[in-house]
Amino acid sequence: MSATAVVTGLGVVAPNGLGAEEFWKATLAGEHGIGPVRRFDAAGYPARLAGEVRDFVAEDHLESRLLPQTDYMTRYALAAADWALADAGLDPGELPAFDMGVITASSAGGFEFGQRELENLWSRGSGYVSAYQSFAWFYAVNTGQISIRNGMKGPSGVVVSDQAGGLDALAHARRQIRKGSRLIVSGGVDGSICPWGWVAQLASGRLSTGEDPDTAYLPFDARAAGHVAAEGGAILVVEDAATERPSYGEIxxxxxxxxxxxxxxxxxxxxxxxxxxxxxxxxxxxxxxxxxxxxxxxxxxxxxxxxxxxxxxxxxxxxxxxxxxxxxxxxxxxxxxxxxxxxxxxxxxxxxxxxxxxxxxxxxxxxxxxxxxxxxxxxxxxxxxxxxxxxxxxxxxxxxx
CATH class of the missing domain: 3.40.47.10 (Thiolase/Chalcone synthase)
Structure with missing residues (x-):
């Protein structure tokens, strides 16, 4: 009989809350995280609203050595993974490395990091491009950084299927639990709110050009006219139901x-x-x-x-x-x-x-x-x-x- 996969830990970085409980409280209260783009000057673009993560100070959550080598969306992912593991009551250092894997979803990789380094290349020359550009932009970077940080050497991967990716990644996590893995860190954290990423998103023709944060994104409404782009996501700890730890539920x-x-x-x-x-x-x-x-x-x-x-x-x-x-x-x-x-x-x-x-x-x-x-x-x-x-x-x- 296949093992049953359950979720034992949640880590959330969202535009309306940091941490699962803060996010959940804000969500039940109907609190918005959508507003004018702050990460760059969007005045010249047709879409000027975004769901940006607020009040996240990377230095409060990560070692200084990680900052030069990570895009902001990877910093969110690392923090969310830490919070998910803490929520599950797990210390990865106490588990065999090959019993733990990481499977995440991505749609863009570290776009802001990549844009900055390409600007350095064009304006200053190759000697000014960070060596970390070799991986910081890549779709699989969140999986890699989470696995390295936590010593996780079991089955790992990345899924690229846009908005569907978060579910696809968690389905792969369930598959690995059924195959015998003890623990898989999974989910998705994304973000490409920078000029390069913005132009790519505008090309879909699906971004809302509304100016009012309350009414720019209205699914199933006669006024629906596209979505508002956002950043953040959730990382979940998936384990075999045989674990003695309490779980939120079964996949x-x-x-x-x-x-x-x-x-x-x-x-x-x-x-x-x-x-x-x-x-x-x-x-x-x-x-x-x-x-x-x-x-x-x-x-x-x-x-x-x-x-x-x-x-x-x-x-x-x-x-x-x-x-x-x-x-x-x-x-x-x-x-x-x-x-x-x-x-x-x-x-x-x-x-x-x-x-x-x-x-x-x-x-x-x-x-x-x-x-x-x-x-x-x-x-x-x-x-x-x-x-x-x-x-x-x-x-x-x-x-x-």
Whole structure:
């Protein structure tokens, strides 16, 4: 029988809170982390809002030797991993190195670090480019830095599938637990809020150009006009359920699909991913207590997601929420953060709201808006879609008593 993978630790770095509990408190209160871009002068760009992490001072969390070799998103990831391990009550130094692995998701790598070093190359010459540029920009850098910092030499890797990546990475973590690994640090932390990264994100055509932080990102709303880019994410500790440590819940089911070619007549992939994840978990649609939506805030994508949800569950049949309306879309960090939310919902019996959204009548879903909703949450479904056709769905549920 395959081992059961459970989550024993959470570490969060988000635009509306540092640490899982601070983030969760802010999220239940509907506190926003979206505002004007501060990291660079965005006045000349069509999109000028972002979900930026506040009050994170790297020197307070990391050794000085790490600062010259890390992009800011890697610093977030290292801190989140530390917090997740502490939350699980684990000291990696007390465990065999090859029993521990690291699997993270990324969409961009260390863009700000890379931009700075390329500017040095162009303006000053190759002698002024940091040797750390060889890896600080790379997609796998968070996995590498977390594993080195904590002496983790077991199965490791990185997944690149945009917003879907956080779920995909955690699915790989579950696979390694089933194969016999003792502990996998997993999830996603992302961020590319710099001119280079900003231009790349604008190229998708999906960034909101709204000026009001409260209404720039409105999924499932008739006013939906794109998403707000953001930074941060969540790192989770995944272990075998045989551990004696308490856990937040079980990673019970997962499926991933890819959208067919437009015009092919084939079913879009998200509905298939939902059914696949439910089947993998051995649960029926009626067993699901809440759905954490991908929430693209692009009208046609919102319609497709609402249709996929209602095709499986029925109209208005299950509560749906998108707490990322408070943070923006964190790319590879977004789905991991939603999964952390799902586990905290199970723990506390509450569903966080989708803020400032006025549900359009064309979407027959029970969207939780306004305030957090008290509910018995035993089983949660998290959905994520990556630009280019990636679809992932993951079921988490309370531990069996």
């Amino acid at each position: 019970a089911g997962y499926a991933a699909t890819f959208d067919p070619k437009p015009g092919s007549g084939r079913e879009p992939g998200l509905g298939r991913a939902i059914r696949g994840a439910l089947g993998d978990a051995g649960v029926e649609p009626a067993d699901v207590d809440v759905v954490f939506a991908d929430a693209a805030a692009v009208p046609e994508l919102d319609r497709a997601e609402a249709r996929a949800i209602t095709d499986v569950f029925g109209a208005y049949a299950v509560p749906v929420t998108a707490p990322k309306t408070m943070t923006g879309r964190l790319y590879a960090g977004g789905a991991a953060l939603d999964l952390a939310c799902a586990l905290l919902s199970i723990r506390d019996g509450v569903i966080p709201p989708s803020t400032h959204v006025r549900l359009s009548p064309e979407h027959p879903i029970d969207l939780v808006t306004g305030q957090a909703r008290s509910a018995t949450v035993r089983t949660a479904l998290v959905l994520a879609r990556g630009h280019g056709g990636f679809n992932s769905a993951m079921v988490v549920r309370a531990n069996h008593s």
